[in-house]
Amino acid sequence: MDTKPLSSVFLLISVYLWCFSLTEAHSSGGFSVSLIPRDSPLSPFYNPLDTPSQRLRKSFSRSINHFYPSSISQDQVQSEVKPLSKGGAYLMKLSIGTPPVEILGAADTGSDLMWVQCIPCNQCYKQNAPLFDPAKSSTYRDQLCGSKPCLSESSNACYNGKCMYSLFYLDNSSTRGNLASETFTLESTSGRPVALPSLVFGCGHNNGGTFSKELAGLIGLGRGPLSLISQLSSIINGKFSYCLTAVRDAISIMNFGNLAVVAGEGVVSTPLIIKNSRPYYYLSLESISVGEEYILLRSSTNPSLDRGNIIIDSGATLTNLPSNVYFKVESALKRAINLEPTPDPRKLFSLCFSTSADISLPAITFHFEGANVLLQSYNAFALVDVGLLCFAMLPTQRLSIFGNWAHRNMLVGYDLEGGTISFKSMNCATK
DSSP states (O other): OOOHHHHHHHHHHHHHHHHHHHHHHHHTTEEEEEEEETTSTTSTTOOTTSOHHHHHHHHHHHHHHHHOOTTOOHHHHHHSOOOSOOOOSEEEEEEETTTTEEEEEEEETTOOOOEEEBSSOSBOOOOSSOOBOGGGOTTOEEOBTTOHHHHTOTTOEEETTEEEEEEEOTTSOEEEEEEEEEEEEEEBTTSOEEEEEEEEEEEEEEEESSOOTTOSEEEEOSSSTTSHHHHTHHHHTTEEEEEOOSSTTSOEEEEEEGGGOOOSTTOEEEEOBOOSSTTOEEEOEEEEEETTEEEEOSOSSOGGGGSSOEEEOTTOOSEEEEHHHHHHHHHHHHHHHOSOOOOOTTSOOSOEEETTSOOOOOOEEEEETTEEEEEOHHHHEEEEETTEEEEOEEEESSOOEEOGGGGTTEEEEEETTTTEEEEEEOOGGGO
């Protein structure tokens, strides 16, 4: 039996589905997908034997280990165009290839390139799910030397006419392989799949370090030219948003296109600051208030020097502040709470209190340029053990980060064309 006519029909059907799903994304104004919290029962990382406190501790430890390996200096963080982490706080289901193969990846606004482990795998980390085999997909294409995607990164190289990528993380993990294009299909919350043809990604043949066996790769949502966001820019008009729930068992939502617009009462917006260090989203944090007490971050004499002094990142759990600022905030909290602190037995957090006494927590507000973002108590504190409440931020001599713990239950909208990030307080579990 001649299978060529059947394969041609299959290809025509695939092309039709691509066009239909892209047209639907345009006509509906956008689409939404689910984000799975890493420690929720819907995640392969979930361990039912862990207590809520143990899950929190592990989440906080991952945030520290991924962002600040001991061998990395502040100069490296500021000067090298390298992702700080591999994400993993939130996961996204999607499919790759034709016919589609479902994979699970870490969604991370602190990373650029989207990549998955591929066959043949010369040196790969252990992965529970089968590796993606490009030879079995009718829509896989290697990127050639001299192509625009290949030329977009100076670290890309050529081998036998094909473009090869290399990506090194600051914790010494790495991924290397072919830069290619393929059809990716997102599972939208409407129930209709959104097929995205010819997305450039890394087909990793040499991957190692501290990657998790539960994940097939990483979904880069950063500002670089090869991130998912940048490649979808013409479809989504440079707009995406997410609403991260404060309940670990609940699904969070990421929106694209017009569905990502953050509007209505209570919205505040701050400028996105462009810096050379892709792929991060830089904001300008001017001050932090604890009750009526203000701690300044930006120079009052020359504030332009301090613009873009913090990044916002969904892949980092904890917020990290410059050490001199952090300890001023901590001192202000001690004065406002007026209780004897209780040491953290694991020595992760610097300021904790016993919940055996009545605790009155002051209002904490992050004053970004043009936007005052009020943190709820669950954004700034965490019950890390039974009876132990800790201030969930840390001092750093390196890059300052506005982590996801601090912006849970907020609709956070990124408008890359407008150059702003917007915040709106809401219950994300009912979004």
